[in-house]
Amino acid sequence: MKRIETAMYDQLSLLSGRANPALAREIAGYLGVEMAAVAIGDFPDGELSIRLEQNIRxxxxFIVQPTSPPVNDHLMELLILIDACKRASAERITCVIPYFGYARQDRKDAGRVPITSKLVANLITKAGADRVLTVDLHxxxxxxxxxxxxxxxxxxxxxxxxxxxxxxxxxxxVVMSPDEGSIKRALQHVDKLGGSLVIIDKRRANAMETKQANLIGxxxxxxxxxxxxxxxxxxGSICGAARVAKQHGASNVFxxxxxxxLCGPAPERLAEAPISEIVVTNSIALKPEQQLPNLKTITIAPLLGEAIRRIHRNESVSYLFA
Structure with a gap:
């Protein structure tokens, strides 16, 4: 991994919760900085115990903490870390949230339901975050x-x-969009990889099940x-799309x-699906039971590290959005 050689990180502190410390260490390696020491534990009743073990006045x-499963535990840990940094007189607090949980309920699409994404955003802001850095919001x-x-x-x-x-x-x-809502994302990959575009006509049966009805293109x-x-x-959706691809004669499916x-039945479904390779990033730390022989993890540490470098030095981050 490329290491940034610079003496301009004297006032930067990078720390991590327990959600994905390996990713935080990779980011620290990219930047060429040491991780800030944080003691995180649990009281006997399940409450969190957090203490910063060095001066950050x-x-x-920058706090690295995806709100991945168990979502509530990791979210609460993030909020307490923010509060600890705020009370320790940090000049600026940026939450690096590679995966933002509670992203599905982003609008009121039925009566008497919350907009949970807004609630979580409020919690992070009110806790004391000055800025948020995230990747591929839902x-x-x-x-x-x-x-x-x-x-x-x-x-x-x-x-x-x-x-x-x-x-x-x-x-x-051939780049396949797993549903109509992913067409724009699929077209961006076509621009980079070449090939053609096809679309799955997906119908949702209920909150847990979908049906891949037709192939368009x-x-x-x-x-x-x-x-x-x-x-x-x-x-469910991605495995259904892979089966449709195979049924229509695809030689390989990535x-x-x-x-x-990869929650619930995901590992079993992926293991049984006709997929050559599954590629994910390390935005979420995978558990041993989620690892599969054909699963490859690629790192986004340089992407996040470069963004942190630019934010810290008040440089433009916009070219990283492409």
């Missing part, structure tokens, strides 16, 4: 729920770079199909997502 603090409009600046990065360039390294023939590539027989999504949660949530 007047410093530019809905881009969630940026507007925060009353502080939000830098919203995309992992697509990192993922495309990996697939470009495979040196596949663009004429043999084609043909895909004998071609390598790439299916891109922002996250793989229970993997499935990729920024966030490998």
């Amino acid at each position: 007047g410093r530019d603090v 809905a881009a409009q969630i940026q507007g729920f925060f009353d502080v600046p939000v830098d919203h990065l995309y992992a697509a360039p990192v993922i495309d770079q990996y697939f470009q390294s495979l040196e596949l023939d663009p004429e043999q590539i 084609g043909p895909i027989e004998g071609k390598t199909v790439f299916i891109f999504d922002d996250m793989i949660a229970t993997a 499935v990729t997502a920024t966030h490998g949530v």
